Amino acid sequence: MPRTLDSQITLEKTPSYFVTREAPRRISSMSHETKLIVVVRNPVTRAISDYTQTLSKKPDIPTFEELAFKNKSLGLVDTSWNAIRIGMYILHLENWLQYFRLSQMHFVSGERLITDPAGEMGRVQDFLGLKRIITDKHFYFNRTKGFPCLKKPESSSQPRCLGKSKGRTHVQIDQEVIEQLQEFYRPFNIKFYETVGQDFKWD
Numbered sequence: 001m002p003r004t005l006d007s008q009i010t011l012e013k014t015p016s017y018f019v020t021r022e023a024p025r026r027i028s029s030m031s032h033e034t035k036l037i038v039v040v041r042n043p044v045t046r047a048i049s050d051y052t053q054t055l056s057k058k059p060d061i062p063t064f065e066e067l068a069f070k071n072k073s074l075g076l077v078d079t080s081w082n083a084i085r086i087g088m089y090i091l092h093l094e095n096w097l098q099y100f101r102l103s104q105m106h107f108v109s110g111e112r113l114i115t116d117p118a119g120e121m122g123r124v125q126d127f128l129g130l131k132r133i134i135t136d137k138h139f140y141f142n143r144t145k146g147f148p149c150l151k152k153p154e155s156s157s158q159p160r161c162l163g164k165s166k167g168r169t170h171v172q173i174d175q176e177v178i179e180q181l182q183e184f185y186r187p188f189n190i191k192f193y194e195t196v197g198q199d200f201k202w203d
Contacts, residue, residue: 001030009128009130018038018092018096019085019086019092021095024095024096024098024099024100025099027099028099028100033104034100034104035104035105035106035127035128036096036100036104036105036106037105037106037108037124037127038105038106038107038108039107039108039110039113040089040107040108040109040110040200041109041110041111042110042111042200042202043086043087043088043089043181043185043188043189043202044087044178044181044182044185044202045170046083046086046087046110047064047068047083047084047086047087047181048064048170048171048173049170050082050083050086051064051067051083051171052169052170052171054083055171064171064173064177065173065174065177067081067083068081068083068084068177068181069180072177072180075180075183075184077180077181077184084181087185087188088185088188089188089189089192090188090189090191090192090195091188093192093195093196097195102195102196105196106123106124106127107196107198108120108123108124109200111200114146114147114148117139117148118134118135118136118138118139121134122134122135137151138150138151139151140159142161145161145162147161147162149161149162182202182203185202186203189202189203
């Protein structure tokens with residue numbers, strides 16, 4: 001991390017931190033007072049999105065159903081598959097709570113980040129102790145991507161949108177499979193909601 005003055009905030013992002021077992025201990029040893037921002041979304045949607053992205057790079061992988069279940073007829077979900085394991089948020093959070101206070105963590109709803117980006121960014125700014133500078137006027141909805149984008153900053157000739165790997169149409173998954181996964185995640189989701197004090201309404 002670069003040297004940071006008292007009047008500055010340095011941000012760094014890496015999606016794998018939250019699910020990497022050693023990360024909280026290592027970050028805590030660097031700084032006990034680090035603030036952590038975690039973007040979470042419906043774990044079923046997240047798993048399908050993860051699979052869709054992998055499929056675009058490796059078109060010959062097994063079907064989503066084959067990877068997601070050890071035994072589909074018995075509803076046995078394969079928690080060793082990364083796409084499934086990542087969405088078991090409470091398990092990862094419990095690891096982080098051994099090193100950080102819950103008050104040091106802010107959870108952003110991935111769904112609301114799309115439907116109300118200014119509102120979610122407002123809450124992030126509040127959490128960081130910043131004045132609310134980013135507002136509705138900074139966003140526009142990109143119909144092609146299906147996501148909000150940042151309007152063109154003065155220093156750039158282009159607006160800022162998510163990269164090419166984002167906004168693809170998801171693979172169609174059988175409704176029964178989705179319902180089985182919703183059932184699987186429900187107890188993990190409920191415990192996560194209770195722990196963070198926020199209902200993300202994923203059911």
